[in-house]
Amino acid sequence: MLITAKRLLIAAAFATSALFASVASAQDQGLISIIVNDTSNPYWFTEGKVAKATAEDLGYTANVSSHKGDTNTESRQIDTAITNQAKAIILDPANANGSIGAVRKAVDAGIPVFIVNAEINKQGLAKAQLVSNNAQGAALGAQQWVQSVGDEAKYVELKGAPSDNNAATRSNGYKTVLSQYPSLEKVGGDVANWDRTQGYNKMQSMLQAHPNIDGVISGNDEMALGAIAALKEAGKLDDVVVGGFDGSPDAVDAVKAGELAYTVLQPVAIFSAEAVHQADHFIKTGKTGVDHEKQLFDCALVTPDNVDDYTSAFVLEQ
Template identity: 50%
Template sequence: MTFLKQLMLATATTALLAASPVIASAADLMAIITPSHDNPFFKSEAEGAKARAEALGYETIVLVHDDDANKQNELVDTAIARGAKAIVLDNAGSDASVAAVQKAKDAKIPSFLIDREINATGIAVSQIVSNNYQGATLGAEFFVEQMGEKGTYVELVGREADINAGIRSKGYHDVIDQYPELKMVSRQSANWSQTEAFAKMQSILQANPDIKGVISGNDTMAMGAWAALKAANRTDVILVGFDGSNDVRDSILEGGIKGTVLQPAYRQAEIAVEQADKFIKTGSTGEEEKQLMDCVLITADNAKNLETFALKE
């Protein structure tokens, strides 16, 4: 081959590569960090993020912080040491996680938060969360309707350090407190835990055997409460959860728990990965940092269309 032909071939090859879309190389790593996968909501997040990242050509590392801010800090160190191009994070506390996200930013690794906000802006690239207040008002309106606007009830609250617990509780009360014949007789935190909710519900029932309803800050606690209610032969109690889990879906379809509020965990995680990919390639997501995704009320009317925190059309 003559020198001229070699030069023409090299030029054509360079032009072709320049025209090709940019894709992640096999060496590009995305770190996905969530709370424990014992909770199907967080497992769904991790699976959604991992599947989308790998479809976009990234290697992934999936890590669990168990709602422990110190462990989360160590996992961020791991992501930095591994040279991750981005971190998708469902954090371990709105205040306690600020330093970890800042550390990643200082290491030039962008963070994309899902599900839970942090109490700072300008550190994470994106904070993509469910509209917890909107979802809570939906759930509360349904709860009031099911209760017939009167009766004694209990509220199970999530982990106090989690900003979502407070937002959901406020949404519940901004609706329920408008009905003077609805009386809350107990409000206790079960820390998003099914086991803890079971134990708390047993104690609450002993002190308040005639309660008519329970409204729960998430589905995991709702399942624990429902188990305690069934054990006490109180399946007449109105119970509403929040998350949109398959377990609660099944209970709704069986005539048990009355409803829940779907927050689209799987899609939320996919969006975070897509924005991370765009940021890596262009330096911008094209979106505001804080982004809200509306929730959907799930009842016996549409529960059959719910699968893994997503509502089928």
């Protein structure tokens, strides 16, 4: 199921007016447990914040915990949700393969699981998997990156965590577009695990090996912002085009400042809220209300030309 950009605009406008409104008082309908990756990252913070606000608005109690990519922590959090008799679990999985056992444990305990943001490599276990259309977003980003850097350049790539399918999907999406330009030369690449500090360190190392690069294409904003810090320190930012992915507040500010060429906005507020609504529908009717387990939500592009048009309806809030 594909959520189009037009529907994203409509839903985003609704999100601002409704999802962050005062929580309506209602009879407690039970617990919805929300498990995200790392709340210190503004993207995942927003994911948990929106899911919690939506659940509470529907009359549930809700809690948010983070596994920080560790499947053992994730498994314990699932155990806690089972012990607390959660009505549903909203889960951003730690590992595409390694999280399957934890999801199965919840399902065996009679608790429906709704996956958001990152997939698990198992169909028919979770009630729904709601994710950004990463291939579409990567193509958008790569095309914008080429417009910014030109069709003849040397560049490096910063990649996300290998345990997350999104990392490979975005990297492959970049490759599909950039490979069409034979004068674009990829001279280096490294995994920075979605992390700003690692992006900074990896960028420093790649600059030592390749001091004359023209561009950096990154799998997410945090790594891109780390790269920008390293480039600034080396006095090279004015000569290097950097592109990001997520639509975080810091990234949008960097676009406004002319430091980041663009960011690809993931509609995290939209699919996080939608996952809770589908969980609510399932709790009440035994059905999610949609026809497909996997649901894709289109991304949008934030550039210097349109960045001032992006309000809190689109930009992640912390």
